[in-house]
Amino acid sequence: MSQHHRRTKHTTASPKIRAAIEARLPLPCIEGCGRLVERGQAWHVAHIQAASQGGRTTLANCGPAHARCNLTGGGKMGAAVTNSARRAAKGRRAW
Ligand SMILES: [Zn+2]
Numbered sequence: 001m002s003q004h005h006r007r008t009k010h011t012t013a014s015p016k017i018r019a020a021i022e023a024r025l026p027l028p029c030i031e032g033c034g035r036l037v038e039r040g041q042a043w044h045v046a047h048i049q050a051a052s053q054g055g056r057t058t059l060a061n062c063g064p065a066h067a068r069c070n071l072t073g074g075g076k077m078g079a080a081v082t083n084s085a086r087r088a089a090k091g092r093r094a095w
Contacts, residue, residue: 013045017059021045031069042067 021027026036030046037043046065049055 013057013062017057017062018045020059021062021064025064027064029066029069030063031065033066033069035066037064037066044070046070 022039025043026038029035029037029043030048043064044067045062047055047057048061048063051057055061
Protein backbone atom coordinates (compact mmCIF):
# COMPACT_ATOMS: atom_id res chain seq x y z
CA MET A 1 0.00 0.00 0.00
CA SER A 2 2.33 2.67 -1.11
CA GLN A 3 1.05 6.16 -0.96
CA HIS A 4 1.28 6.89 -4.59
CA HIS A 5 -1.33 4.28 -5.24
CA ARG A 6 -3.87 6.43 -3.58
CA ARG A 7 -3.35 9.16 -6.05
CA THR A 8 -3.81 6.88 -8.99
CA LYS A 9 -7.27 7.64 -10.18
CA HIS A 10 -6.43 6.15 -13.48
CA THR A 11 -8.49 3.03 -13.15
CA THR A 12 -9.36 1.72 -16.52
CA ALA A 13 -8.89 -1.78 -15.27
CA SER A 14 -9.64 -3.18 -11.90
CA PRO A 15 -6.85 -3.49 -9.37
CA LYS A 16 -7.35 -7.22 -9.52
CA ILE A 17 -6.56 -7.34 -13.17
CA ARG A 18 -3.52 -5.21 -12.68
CA ALA A 19 -2.33 -7.38 -9.83
CA ALA A 20 -2.84 -10.53 -11.86
CA ILE A 21 -0.87 -9.12 -14.73
CA GLU A 22 1.83 -7.83 -12.47
CA ALA A 23 2.25 -11.29 -11.01
CA ARG A 24 3.15 -12.57 -14.43
CA LEU A 25 5.68 -9.96 -15.37
CA PRO A 26 7.86 -9.73 -17.32
CA LEU A 27 5.58 -9.95 -20.32
CA PRO A 28 5.84 -8.46 -23.78
CA CYS A 29 4.47 -4.97 -24.09
CA ILE A 30 1.14 -5.31 -25.83
CA GLU A 31 1.63 -2.06 -27.66
CA GLY A 32 4.05 -3.95 -29.79
CA CYS A 33 7.26 -2.11 -29.02
CA GLY A 34 9.05 -5.43 -28.88
CA ARG A 35 10.34 -5.12 -25.36
CA LEU A 36 9.32 -6.67 -22.12
CA VAL A 37 7.42 -4.91 -19.43
CA GLU A 38 9.25 -5.63 -16.22
CA ARG A 39 8.41 -5.14 -12.62
CA GLY A 40 9.46 -1.77 -11.38
CA GLN A 41 8.88 -0.12 -14.71
CA ALA A 42 6.05 2.28 -15.25
CA TRP A 43 3.37 0.33 -17.02
CA HIS A 44 -0.34 0.46 -17.61
CA VAL A 45 -3.00 -2.10 -18.11
CA ALA A 46 -4.00 -1.86 -21.73
CA HIS A 47 -6.61 -3.61 -23.76
CA ILE A 48 -5.50 -6.20 -26.24
CA GLN A 49 -8.65 -5.62 -28.21
CA ALA A 50 -9.59 -2.00 -27.81
CA ALA A 51 -12.71 -1.28 -25.86
CA SER A 52 -13.90 0.70 -28.83
CA GLN A 53 -13.79 -2.51 -30.80
CA GLY A 54 -15.75 -4.49 -28.30
CA GLY A 55 -12.85 -5.56 -26.15
CA ARG A 56 -13.80 -6.13 -22.58
CA THR A 57 -11.89 -5.26 -19.48
CA THR A 58 -11.10 -8.77 -18.45
CA LEU A 59 -7.84 -10.41 -17.63
CA ALA A 60 -7.98 -12.29 -20.91
CA ASN A 61 -8.24 -9.07 -22.85
CA CYS A 62 -5.74 -7.02 -20.94
CA GLY A 63 -2.01 -6.94 -20.84
CA PRO A 64 0.83 -4.70 -19.80
CA ALA A 65 2.05 -1.78 -21.83
CA HIS A 66 4.87 0.54 -20.94
CA ALA A 67 3.44 3.80 -19.71
CA ARG A 68 5.24 5.58 -22.48
CA CYS A 69 3.96 3.23 -25.16
CA ASN A 70 0.46 3.42 -23.82
CA LEU A 71 0.38 7.18 -23.58
CA THR A 72 1.78 7.75 -27.00
CA GLY A 73 -0.49 5.19 -28.53
CA GLY A 74 2.72 3.62 -29.67
CA GLY A 75 1.19 0.52 -31.00
CA LYS A 76 -1.05 -0.87 -33.55
CA MET A 77 -4.20 -0.94 -31.51
CA GLY A 78 -4.68 2.54 -30.24
CA ALA A 79 -5.16 1.40 -26.71
CA ALA A 80 -4.40 4.91 -25.59
CA VAL A 81 -7.83 5.93 -26.70
CA THR A 82 -9.36 3.71 -24.10
CA ASN A 83 -7.17 5.12 -21.41
CA SER A 84 -8.04 8.76 -21.80
CA ALA A 85 -4.39 9.40 -22.33
CA ARG A 86 -4.75 11.60 -25.31
CA ARG A 87 -4.29 14.75 -23.35
CA ALA A 88 -0.88 13.49 -22.35
CA ALA A 89 0.22 13.40 -25.94
CA LYS A 90 1.14 17.00 -26.10
CA GLY A 91 2.68 17.33 -29.46
CA ARG A 92 5.02 14.41 -29.10
CA ARG A 93 3.95 12.78 -32.29
CA ALA A 94 6.87 11.06 -33.84
CA TRP A 95 4.93 9.77 -36.79
ZN1 LIG B 1 6.27 -0.89 -24.85
